[in-house]
Amino acid sequence: MDTRLLLPAVLRYCLLTLRLNFRSRQALAYGYLMPVFFLLAFASVFRSDTPLLLPQMGQILAITILGGACFGLPTAMVAERERGVWRRYRLLPVGTGALVAGALAVRVVIIAGAVALQVLLARLIYGTPFPLHPVQAAGAFLLVTASFLGLGLLVAALADDVPAVQGLGQCLFLPMILIGGVGVPLAALPLWAQRIAGFMPGRYAVDVLQRCFNDSRGLAGAGFGLAALVVIGAAAGLAGAALLRWDAGRRLGRSGRTGLAAALGSWLAVGVAAALTGHLQPVLPYDTAYEDITEAQIAAITYDGLPGDNELVTRLAPPFPNGRAPATLAEFVYRIRDWPPGDLDDPGQSVRNLLSAAGIADLRADPREAEIARAIFDELQRRYPPGQLRRILAWIILRPDDGTALGYAPELGLPLHAPVRLVRERSVLYAQKFLGRLLGKIRDP
Amino acid sequence: MPAPPPAAVSVRGLAKRYGPVEAVRGVSFDVAAGEIFGLLGPNGAGKTTTLECILGLRRPDAGTIALAGVDALAQPDRAKERVGAQLQDAALQDQITPRQALRLFAGFYRAPAGVDELIDRFALAARADAPFAALSSGQRRRLFLALAFVNRPQVVVLDEPTAGLDPQARRRLHQIIAGGRAAGQTVLLSTHDLGEARALCDRIGILDGGRLIAVARPADLVAGGSARPRIAVRTAPPLTAAQVAALPGVVDPRPHEDGWLLGTADASRTIAGLARLLEAGAHALVDLQIERPSLEDVYLELTGRAWAAPEPEDE
Numbered sequence: 032m033d034t035r036l037l038l039p040a041v042l043r044y045c046l047l048t049l050r051l052n053f054r055s056r057q058a059l060a061y062g063y064l065m066p067v068f069f070l071l072a073f074a075s076v077f078r079s080d081t082p083l084l085l086p087q088m089g090q091i092l093a094i095t096i097l098g099g100a101c102f103g104l105p106t107a108m109v110a111e112r113e114r115g116v117w118r119r120y121r122l123l124p125v126g127t128g129a130l131v132a133g134a135l136a137v138r139v140v141i142i143a144g145a146v147a148l149q150v151l152l153a154r155l156i157y158g159t160p161f162p163l164h165p166v167q168a169a170g171a172f173l174l175v176t177a178s179f180l181g182l183g184l185l186v187a188a189l190a191d192d193v194p195a196v197q198g199l200g201q202c203l204f205l206p207m208i209l210i211g212g213v214g215v216p217l218a219a220l221p222l223w224a225q226r227i228a229g230f231m232p233g234r235y236a237v238d239v240l241q242r243c244f245n246d247s248r249g250l251a252g253a254g255f256g257l258a259a260l261v262v263i264g265a266a267a268g269l270a271g272a273a274l275l276r277w278d279a280g281r282r283l284g285r286s287g288r289t290g291l292a293a294a295l296g297s298w299l300a301v302g303v304a305a306a307l308t309g310h311l312q313p314v315l316p317y318d319t320a321y322e323d324i325t326e327a328q329i330a331a332i333t334y335d336g337l338p339g340d341n342e343l344v345t346r347l348a349p350p351f352p353n354g355r356a357p358a359t360l361a362e363f364v365y366r367i368r369d370w371p372p373g374d375l376d377d378p379g380q381s382v383r384n385l386l387s388a389a390g391i392a393d394l395r396a397d398p399r400e401a402e403i404a405r406a407i408f409d410e411l412q413r414r415y416p417p418g419q420l421r422r423i424l425a426w427i428i429l430r431p432d433d434g435t436a437l438g439y440a441p442e443l444g445l446p447l448h449a450p451v452r453l454v455r456e457r458s459v460l461y462a463q464k465f466l467g468r469l470l471g472k473i474r475d476p
Numbered sequence: 477m478p479a480p481p482p483a484a485v486s487v488r489g490l491a492k493r494y495g496p497v498e499a500v501r502g503v504s505f506d507v508a509a510g511e512i513f514g515l516l517g518p519n520g521a522g523k524t525t526t527l528e529c530i531l532g533l534r535r536p537d538a539g540t541i542a543l544a545g546v547d548a549l550a551q552p553d554r555a556k557e558r559v560g561a562q563l564q565d566a567a568l569q570d571q572i573t574p575r576q577a578l579r580l581f582a583g584f585y586r587a588p589a590g591v592d593e594l595i596d597r598f599a600l601a602a603r604a605d606a607p608f609a610a611l612s613s614g615q616r617r618r619l620f621l622a623l624a625f626v627n628r629p630q631v632v633v634l635d636e637p638t639a640g641l642d643p644q645a646r647r648r649l650h651q652i653i654a655g656g657r658a659a660g661q662t663v664l665l666s667t668h669d670l671g672e673a674r675a676l677c678d679r680i681g682i683l684d685g686g687r688l689i690a691v692a693r694p695a696d697l698v699a700g701g702s703a704r705p706r707i708a709v710r711t712a713p714p715l716t717a718a719q720v721a722a723l724p725g726v727v728d729p730r731p732h733e734d735g736w737l738l739g740t741a742d743a744s745r746t747i748a749g750l751a752r753l754l755e756a757g758a759h760a761l762v763d764l765q766i767e768r769p770s771l772e773d774v775y776l777e778l779t780g781r782a783w784a785a786p787e788p789e790d791e
Binding site: 033037039043044047051054114116119122126277278 | 531532533553554556557559561563565566567568569570571572576579580581583584585586623
């Protein structure tokens with residue numbers, strides 16, 4: 032079909048579909064009233080947070096997108112298929128792929144309306160700030176929506192009728208709500224559930240959306256989550272497109288099971304990749320102190336993907352001969368024992384500050400950076416009992432954004448400023464290197 | 477002698493199988509431009525599958541299909557440009573109005589018919605802005621017919637277009653379909669209704685068990701069959717079995733409503749013999765009817781099954 036004819040025709044189809052959607056009371060109730068209900072419900076549950084709902088916006092929006100994509104889209108498509116509407120469309124001189132693309136585009140607009148309504152109402156009712164990174168938020172919304180629409184397309188392809196859509200949709204919706212980090216916050220889940228959540232797209236959807244609201248780094252560092260959403264959405268979307276049926280009478284046989292296996296295989300691949308690359312770290316409640324860290328949480332920390340000790344980032348010298356620092360480091364070792372930021376009443380923050388010193392030396396490429404890191408590790412072991420040090424290091428790894436980080440330490444001979452955000456990242460890497468050694472999971476040469 | 481014009485629909489060796497079931501087996505036929513061709517057959521005969529293959533809704537296992545000179549299997553979108561279709565069991569969204577639906581579908585064609593023109597032609601003006609859910613079955617059927625004509629098609633394919641309609645609505649649709657032929661359109665329709673086939677179709681193809689077992693004009697089908705005319709006669713006093721058996725040409729006489737139903741190999745001779753018997757004065761004629769063989773008889777003869785008439789729905 033001529034593109035000059037196709038585009039206006041598909042656009043007319045999209046506009047008419049939108050118009051019909053807004054004429055359906057059921058679609059309005061499901062698409063807009065339910066999201067408002069979820070917003071109010073979250074506000075009543077997390078009413079002690081300040082500002083209210085800010086830490087939950089990722090979850091709230093993910094639920095709305097999940098509902099619109101995994102229930103709204105397939106319910107509409109399967110209902111139309113059952114009625115014979117898509118059979119009628121097949122008589123048009125246009126590939127039905129163009130109409131499916133139109134149906135997906137319409138659903139993006141419908142979901143965007145619901146999400147915008149939630150963000151606006153949260154702002155008006157509870158004073159919840161708008162996203163810190165609005166452009167990134169728009170991008171994250173589109174990616175999460177596209178990924179979940181891939182799942183919705185697969186549901187539409189697999190479901191024989193509308194009740195089957197509800198059944199299949201619940202199979203996606205409920206696990207993600209309950210143990211996937213979408214409805215119940217990840218930090219409130221036991222460790223086993225947190226690990227399972229790593230195999231589900233909901234966890235990554237919440238993460239990328241939430242980062243746009245209140246993480247100063249935005250989507251920087253969210254590469255794995257973004258890739259996971261692309262992989263899961265693409266696998267489901269391709270399987271759904273291949274299996275989509277126009278005729279209510281046609282049944283899927285083995286091809287349906289193959290498509291489902293391919294889609295679920297992508298979940299498995301993402302989960303395994305997350306485990307292998309250290310993206311399944313336990314998540315702790317917001318107000319967790321280092322004393323609350325459990326041995327199970329410490330044991331769940333992984334050490335894959337850490338930079339080598341002789342690489343550019345986070346260098347670490349081998350243990351000093353006889354445990355004595357070289358002469359070039361004598362003054363540093365002397366100063367660090369009395370360095371006030373490293374000897375606060377709060378041991379957790381003290382360790383963060385000491386690790387910051389290692390991070391500053393690393394970032395400023397101090398010629399002694401590897402030895403400084405080793406000296407700080409020795410000092411930490413000298414100062415804290417092993418059990419306490421393990422907990423503090425694990426707490427820093429699991430709650431990297433807690434406490435404060437330093438940008439320079441002139442008292443230690445590290446006067447040059449380093450970006451605090453990077454110091455915090457390097458501190459966490461050093462904490463992992465030190466904790467791995469304390470637990471015998473990383474061995475010194 | 478000039479070459480005959482190319483067929484508007486040409487189907488050759490069409491075959492379609494669903495698992496172990498052979499729904500269509502080697503069906504071949506041509507429909508000339510401007511002709512109304514009817515496919516007749518009981519449920520499961522392969523009518524709908526044949527039409528769905530022609531319309532590109534199903535991929536045949538074998539065979540070729542040409543529509544208005546276009547290979548429909550190799551260039552389905554080009555073929556669809558030239559074909560309009562009305563399907564069985566189709567519906568639209570509850571909220572869409574006939575005007576919106578016609579505008580939407582018209583947008584996909586290069587030279588569509590005017591929406592207002594279609595609304596008038598298919599008598600939808602009073603309900604043009606009513607939601608689909610509020611339309612009667614007859615109005616819905618007219619809307620789908622209007623959609624079939626939205627692209628000014630060269631070939632119109634109609635699957636049981638009047639099934640379930642009351643006689644008035646059926647007559648109205650027959651006028652519309654016949655009007656399409658008058659405008660030069662070729663119509664290929666499937667039907668359950670022998671009266672409709674007789675009234676509308678220039679030629680009929682009878683499908684049975686996935687095979688096309690006969691193709692001819694309705695009158696030729698009847699004339700070419702071996703079914704015999706029947707004469708129903710009542711007299712006072714009634715004729716005896718011996719008198720009836722002695723009438724010339726009579727085959728298989730049966731008692732019928734105080735009289736006789738006489739199959740006849742030669743209606744003229746049988747009636748002449750009956751007239752002579754009545755002239756003799758012993759019997760007075762009460763009632764006499766001559767029944768010619770019908771399409772139902774031809775169908776029974778060809779398929780071995782009696783025709784089952786469809787049930788009408790409300791308009």
